[in-house]
Amino acid sequence: MIISVCIVLGSLIIIFGIVTFNGASYISIEMVTQTPNPNDALRGGILNSIIGSMLLALPATGLAFLIGLGIALYLQKDFTPSWFSGFIRFTLDVLWGIPSIVYGIFCFTIMLYFGLGGSILAGIFALTLLEIPIITRYIDEAIKMVPKGLKEGAYSLGSTKFETSMKVIRKQAFPGILSGILLGLGRGIGDTASILFTTKATNRIPTSLLDSTDTLPTTIYHSYQLPTGQPKAYAAAFILLVIVLCISILSRILSKKFTKHVIK
Amino acid sequence: MNKRKLRDIIGTKLMLIVTLFVFILFFLIFFLLIFGSISVLEHASIGELLFSSPWNPPKNFGLAPIIIATILVTGIALLIAIPISLMSAIYIAEYAPRRVRQIIRPFIDVLAGVPSIVYGLCAYLFLVPLVDNYIAPWFGVRSTGLCIFTAAVTLAVMVFPIIISLCVESFSAVPLALKEASLSVGATKWETVKKIVFRASAPGILSAILLGFGRAFGETIAVSMVVGGVPSIPESLFSPGKTLASLLPRYGELITIPLEGSALILVALVLFIVVFLFNLLGILLLRKAKKRWSY
């Protein structure tokens, strides 16, 4: 039994080890602040990928948050019949596991229909779809934890249903919601399949929403096999892992804070 | 009309629209996939798609070797992952002292958050040479390391966190009094775990396996990096192959070949449906399991 646990933990350690070992050595100021050099693939950096990832994941997370907030607030009992909210929650759970490549193909096809091809816009669209189930679920759970008394108390002061939800609940559930946003962001930064076609790889830093861009995951995917591409791939992987680790730690801290300060 | 009331109504309606919009969108995806598959379905029959070989659009649309490889990869991955995850989960839920549990849980969460590309890269850097130089020769087989086995092991590691965390939840939900009832007739802890805890959390365990299967079946990136690129019937576990999901990353380039785009959409549709069904069953079971202990 303990052997199993060791295998599991061991894999994690191996993953971290490999990425750090291979990646950290390639992290340099140059790597992080320059774009790839078109003439000499061994020089230059992955700045474009880093910026690309941010340009995609941040707006996508923001959008997914707004949409998710709307859905989650709507799911609170006061507004909807319980069979409907149950159905929606259930569907969200099931949709959580849909492979991201499906979203990628979907968005790509729609973009083609509009004659657009790979662009940041398409990528944001795909990532938003991907993140909605995750973020909505977390917001939902966070709001559910707000004790009924608080909500009822707000009603009795004469506010209307909508005002109540917006103010009281949001404050109380804030850490939990933030935690959910972080995890959604982590997914958005790390996912490869959904943005594989919706963004085209390029060496420049993008200038408009319709531009193509590279991202950290796609950089890895496209260059890990070539010896010239490997430094960039490993460096990108290292950065990704660091980001994921930070998000994990942050969201843990937040959920601890959450349970401490929640009024019971 | 009262301004507040107006805002209230608009706000509520807005939320409803957003909610419905999202769900309509997901149905849209489904229908788009169906619509996109029509072309290839007109060209090749289901029988040909399922049972023939090779996969060479636009001439041949035989998915058989790919289906076989997919079954092999997913099956072996689960075969590896399930026992290890179950044992780990039992250790965490029943045997680990509090401090140890507090350390292990975060580790599992982090493992769950690692992007699949990183899994793929690590598998490429670590497992592939391992298989190439040590494991395959040990079995007397020549391999580049890019093979079914490597993909299966990678998938297994990816699936650990899902199965473990769901199982830990199920095990922890078994009421203490039930375990006490078993212990009080003189059963040992292991006997209690084997006969009572497993049995009582069976729906939870099953749902964990189903959801793990969904994850494994749908995993595209990591698998495509290590499974090797050859869509032929694998001769051994150490032969390269292609899984259904691993066909899809080339969608962007291949869409220009007639009918291939449509064929890939069909594959995506199959992926969507299978994963959806398994997740559906898994979540249903999970909900049922959660209701069980309302004695």
Added chain:
Amino acid sequence: MAINSNIHIETKNLNVSYHEHHVLKNVNIKIPTNQITAIIGPSGCGKTTLLKSFNRLLEIADEVKISGEVLVDGKNILECKGYEIPDIRKKMGLLSQKPYPLPMSIYENVAYGLKIHNNVSEDKLDETIEHCLKEAGLWDEVKKRLDDPATRLSVGQQQRLCLARAIAVKPEVLLCDEPTSALDPTAAQQIEKLLLKLKQEYTVVLVTHTLRQAKRLADYVVFIYFGEIVEQGPAKEVFKNPKDPRTKAYMEGDIS
């Protein structure tokens, strides 16, 4: 059957703490053989903790500290090694507040303990199970559906099933933790009748928070108040002439 002596279980300076909370303080009691001993006292005073110390079930929880001695037939069970614990527990049958039938058929529930200890051969198994169910007063109601899942029984029937399950491994002591509090009056009465019958073969330790039940059933009484043993003695004495003012107050319903 216990060794022929008057005192079956005895504790000496038993102290139990959960998470720094001192639940049992210097408990010294004697439980007589083949009698019903009622442990009474206000809720939350440690009655259940005391009961669970007799079969070493306390240790399952995290951060429990136990010191002192618990002597069963003269032997301190707290000193026993890990592998001996299942045998100690086998000697103590447990009946909980809420019946928890195992997730199996009625037959399997009763057979559970027997199969684990490999006590009984296959052909004798049926006989033994029938005997236990009869002792628990459940045989007639279930004899035609032994393979039904145990969860289909009514609460009262489930409790009797748990009793049959406990008896099956031939314990010496029956530890009952408020066994009738979840039952309706008729079912509760049945259990009480059974306990009165069973005391001839087993030592019964009954935790109860209803004074009336204690008065009905007890031969010996232990009054525990906030973790301390206030008074113990033969039932008639304690009920008629309580020596300690706290016991008096409890009897009269001033504290509960």
